[in-house]
Every structure is written in structure tokens, then in C-alpha cells.
Amino acid sequence: MFKQFLNQVDGSQVYLITSLGIFLLFFIMVAALLLVMKKDKIKYMSELPLKDDIQ
Incomplete structure (x- = not known):
């Protein structure tokens, strides 16, 4: 089905x-x-979800 769709659309490439x-x-x-x-x-960004106190 996908190949048929590609063949029908001009300029699909x-x-x-x-x-x-x-x-x-x-x-x-x-x-x-x-x-x-x-x-x-x-x-710092990797520990953000784990810390409660963000400065």
C-alpha cells in the first residue's frame, strides 16, 4: 500500500x-x-526531578 501511494504522488522523492x-x-x-x-x-539538569529545593 505504501509503495502504491509513493508511485501515485508526483515528486514523492x-x-x-x-x-x-x-x-x-x-x-x-x-x-x-x-x-x-x-x-x-x-x-544540574539531570538532578532536577530528584531535588525538592531548587535554587
Whole structure:
């Protein structure tokens, strides 16, 4: 059924490649943000759900 849908839609490859590109761009941006983020902030954010006293 999915192949029939792709064959009926003109330019379906454009939609597939665009959605893959958007996903990869988002994934790379999140990975870069995590690599740049300071380790202290990551530790602080990971402990937030467990602490009652937030400063």
C-alpha cells in the first residue's frame, strides 16, 4: 500500500529526502548542543526531578 501511494504522488522523492534532511539536521543540532554544554549544567539538569529545593 505504501509503495502504491509513493508511485501515485508526483515528486514523492522530494518529500522523503526533505523529511530525512530535517530529521538529520535536528539530530545533529541536538548532538552539537550536548557536546558544547558544560558538564556542570548537564549534571544540574539531570538532578532536577530528584531535588525538592531548587535554587
